[in-house]
């Protein structure tokens with residue numbers, strides 16, 4: 164039970180934190196149409212986070228709600244992958260971060276549809292249509308910017324340099340995740356990992372970008388060991404609930 | 413050969429309530445007046461995203477966050493329709509946006525006020541979108557076809573925003589003492605600037621007469637402002653809050669609410685650029701534009717070789 168709760172929170176937190184980051188673009192995007200597209204994705208991720216939180220809340224019981232889970236846990240309790248909490252950087256870095264996570268979510272949700280937990284399967288199925296769009300949109304932008312002007316290529320190279328080290332964590336299972344894999348609740352990730360790498364490499368190639376050599380991969384987010392970026396993000400996210408405990412909004 | 417009196421034909425069309433379309437002949441003044449008004453409206457939608465965007469990261473619940481994100485996104489959509497309507501008058505989106513950044517074009521002064529508490533988000537929905545609707549409902553019947561049609565779509569969403577804003581304040585008004593105080597404080601700060609949204613008094617308004625004759629505008633600033641006061645003075649009773657105006661009183665004879673005098677000195681100062689956030693708003697817009705230049709450049713379709 165506690166494993167499935169942790170895993171559901173991992174999925175919820177990753178969506179919420181990425182959505183919080185993407186939301187920083189709202190009103191500041193480079194092109195009005197893309198500002199709208201980015202907000203669409205932000206809303207989708209927030210919606211998926213809410214679905215996962217609501218499910219986790221029913222498993223936890225004891226008066227837990229989507230809001231208590233989002234607003235009243237600390238850094239050490241958040242389980243999102245490190246990539247989601249990384250700063251937006253420029254538009255290129257935001258796009259690239261979205262692309263990596265969407266590619267992962269696309270494969271993951273596809274596999275979760277067949278998992279033994281009916282709720283997770285239903286939420287994944289609902290999210291898949293959205294994620295399919297996120298993946299298409301972000302892939303197109305990665306290609307456009309990577310293979311665009313000299314400046315856009317340089318910026319995408321820098322973004323890749325900054326983010327690459329956080330892209331291995333998806334496939335390093337946390338103990339709770341391994342437990343669920345071993346008891347057959349969720350499918351093994353090994354096959355996903357291969358497809359993921361193939362898909363990423365094929366898009367990066369079309370974008371004229373080379374993955375950095377030296378492939379040390381950071382991890383820790385899934386077990387609450389985060390980068391220093393998460394604290395300030397949570398301080399902002401949780402400000403109201405922390406300042407006015409117990410109020411209804 | 414007798415040339416038709418184009419100007420008269422044009423005015424006859426307006427008087428007969430026939431919409432003016434992009435390809436129709438129109439006086440240069442009519443075109444300019446529409447460009448000025450539609451672009452100002454478009455800029456207001458876009459700049460208006462900033463004060464509300466200030467609270468997306470801090471919305472107090474996931475549900476409120478989703479509502480706010482969707483609302484701000486709607487405003488971006490409104491900006492988009494309006495820039496397109498402007499383009500039908502022969503001015504590109506880029507030119508229009510440059511005029512905002514250079515300070516040549518204006519946007520609604522209301523967005524030069526800061527959002528200081530969560531209650532401001534509710535107050536903006538209720539009062540600012542509420543005031544905007546008064547104007548926009550009138551504009552669904554404006555004489556320039558593309559503008560009128562854009563307004564029909566926009567109005568539906570704006571009235572939704574107003575209801576959501578009101579509902580969010582209603583929750584605060586029934587909440588803790590702190591929430592009630594927050595709600596009243598937001599109303600105190602947004603009420604007068606909202607009244608200013610209707611522009612100067614009719615006797616002071618330079619663009620009004622011609623705009624009325626061309627049916628770009630169909631109601632005067634003062635008429636619309638009165639309509640707004642009458643609506644809000646009733647709605648606030650449901651909130652159990654008060655409007656910060658000791659002179660607000662039902663006038664049985666006029667069948668309207670009387671209300672106090674707007675601080676016109678403040679109004680003109682904000683128009684001139686001296687509002688609390690004028691500088692920050694323009695800077696934020698310019699920054700987004702400049703930071704995005706490399707993205708727009710990379711997204712341009714490649715020019716075919718040999719041309």
Ligand SMILES: [Fe+2]
Nearest residue numbers: 457487490570
């Ligand atoms: Fe709007």
Ligand SMILES: [Fe+2]
Nearest residue numbers: 487541570573
């Ligand atoms: Fe609105």
